[in-house]
Amino acid sequence: MLAITGYVDRWSIRPGETLNVMISVQGGGPYRARIARVICGDPNPKGPGYREVPADWALEGEHAGTQQDIFLGSWGEVPGVTLPAGPVALAATVWPTRLAAGDQPVLAWAGAGHALVLGLGADGAWCRLTTPAGETLLRAGLPLTERAWHELACVIDAEGRLQLRQRPLTPRLDRAEAAEVSALAAPFPGGAGAAAIAAERRDGAHFNGKIERPRFTAGDGGAPIAEWDLSRAMQTDRIEDTGPQAAHGLLHNLPTRAMTGSSWRGDVHRWTEDPSQYGAIHFHDDDLGDAGWQPSLSFAIPEDWQSGVYALHLETERDGRTHRDNIVFHLRARVPGSQARVAFLAPTFSYTVYGQFQKAGRQARIIPRSLEWGALPQAPDGHPEYGVSPYNFHSDGSGVVMSSMRRPMIDKRVNQIHLVDPSEGGSGLYWIAADSFVTDLLTRKGIDFEVITDHDLHAEGVELLSNYNVVLTGQHPEYHTVETLDALQAYLGQGGRFLYLGGNGFYWKVVPHGTGPWSFELRRAEGGIRLWETLPGESYHAQDGSYGGLWRRLGRPPQQLVGVGFSTQGEYIGYPYAFLDAIRDPRVAFMRDGIEDISAPGAPLGERGLMGGGAAGHELDRADVTLGTPRHALVIGRAVLTDPSYQPVNEERRDHTWPAAREEIIRSDLTFFETAGGGAVFSVGSMNFIGALPVDGYENVAARLVTNIIRRFADPAPFPPPPPS
Secondary structure (H helix, E strand, O other), X not given: OOOEEXXXXXXXXXXXXXXXXXXXXXXXXXXXXXXXXXXXXXXXXXXXXXXXXXXXXXXXXXXXXXXXXXXOOOEEEEEEEEEOOOOEEEEEEEEEOOHHHOOEEEEEEEEOOEEEEEEEEOOEEEEEXXXXXXXXXXXXXXXXXXXXXXXXXXXXXXXXEEEEEEEEOOOOOOOOOOEEEEEEXXXXXXXXXXXXXXXXXOOOOEXXXXXXXXXXXXXXXXXXXXXXXXXXXXXXXXXXXXXXXXOOEEEEOOOEEEEOOOOOOOOOOOHHHOHHHHOEEEEOOOOOOOOOXXXXXXXXXXXXXXXXXXXXXXXXXXXXXXXXXXXXXXXXXXXXXXXXXXXXXXXXXXXXXXXXXXXXXXXXXXXXXXXXXXXXOOOHHHOHHXXXXXXXXXXXXXXXXXXXXXXXXXXXXXXXXXXXXXXXXXXXXXXXXXXXXXXXXXXXXXXXXXXXXXXXXXXXXXHXXXXXXXXXXXXOOOEEOXXXXXXXXXXHHOOOEEEEOOOOOOOEEOEEEOXXXXXXXXXXOOOOOOOXXXXXXXXXXXXXXXXXXXXXXXXXXXXXXXXXXXXXXXEEEEEOEEXXXXXXXXXXXXXXXOOHHHOOOOOEEOOOOOXXXXXXXXXXXXXXXXXXXXXOOEEEEEEEOOOOOOEEOHHHOOOOOOOOOHHHOOEEEEEEEXXXXXXXXXXXXXXXXXXXXXHHHHOOHHHHHHHHHHHHHHOOOOOOOOOXX
């Protein structure tokens, strides 16, 4: 564990509202806390430098800290189940995925001084009876096949005879897997107790794989005592008992629901059409939902704090060294639009989905430079105890579907780098630290702004955006819900102005947890750049039954919203743009203010940058009228990337080749168009673009161009419609 870390209970907050901060100090002990408004989160000494404005905070100073632990692994808890004296059977249908991990509980009960557990391990099923007199353990002794369905059962009768049985639903021809063993144990008196599915308790071993129909019966195949239909209450963390006791339970740590069960036939792919074929839940030993830490600091946001990006800085002393962390939150204006008519829309959905992205070797690579620059030296691959991201695989090899913000996200910080930039003098930033280049530009140019988040947009819709003349994105607004896309589309339809300052945006659909967007569900269906894909029959979200995947495949390609969409990806290597003839169009005369002589067709912009060495890089978007780019749009600049690592994204390919010239697809387009009601959109279509803004103190061509656009977009004077073609 980190010496000190934590998380907040929300991404954004208003003055007067209470922020809860959960903090853990390893081993306990004192820590120091302070808060600052972050102007620039880049620690690179060759860049603009880390800049902040200290906040006057009543709780600044030293506090007593306690250690708060992380318990990985999803499971189901049933607080009350009464079992009769034997015969009693524990049974379940299972699809194991990581038998090499050792003994893993499938179904457990404990009460009245007795415990009975049915489990599975490398040598097949096992059953353990624990009584005041001792313990009896039975093992089947025959390994079972991973990713295949099996029936398991354990029976204890009133005289104490313990029986264990395993049976594959589809027998193999090359080896036997069915087994039945028994032994004499102690009598089982039954009584009141608690049950657990996929674990015995939260801090023990956890099952990896699917579980279906966990149940207690009166003897082998007898009348049900308790049976949990895991296809019910799908959109919740609740599990429902269909037996006579109605012993309902609660799921912990976000296992994956809406999973095909043993009866799935392939004729149904949407679980809502026949839930009986989706009676399985996939549990993992590295799932993490709500860490459940207790608040360490709680305080009301002062009324005089300015809207912006804030960081709670934490420090503690250990082993003669100062250990640090910071936790970011976004402060809105109490009344939207009261402080400014320019809004920076922080992509907090993407921050959450990317949270705890464990990339092998990242921490080791960044530590030397981080220490040299005074930056945070942490990365998730060095601290897997805080869970995984949907950009990882679970320990059993399955894709991570669920993400959560109710845990430390140690890679979503300021004063932090994420890779060793291959360009000379580069910063190597992503996410929050990279997005601070936008807020730094606004601050230096004297443009007042407010900060809002994806979470605010999801909750409040177009009514929130209507308070602003112009809205700006960050580097990578990739993940969106139906609600956020609807709000943006409606805002543009009523004359709003929008600057998309990133790349690979508006790409994947996510659905929030049924209790709110603290967690998101992601189904990587069909196409797209993805590390894993959903299995057949599992492309519909559990939370609302809707189909998952790319917004492009769902009929809402990014080109329809912002004029450009993801088309190519490559290494973190940046290239310059060149202005095209459209930069001289009278419709964009405002863009050339002060740069008339250096914005001629063919002139470069963004040829230097703090992210990859140039403005066009990593993940790039292009205009395409066939996908929805308005036909009146102007492409004022273009970058065509020649590095061989840049290739078409999956959804752009029709076969194993791209049958056209490179400039048709391996490019980024600086795109402008007017919208109904006097609005307008400008999109850069590159993840590295904002890294070019700070060059020469934000006085380079790219920065001046963007500043001109922001100023004109903030002007309420409507944009006239384009002339007839």
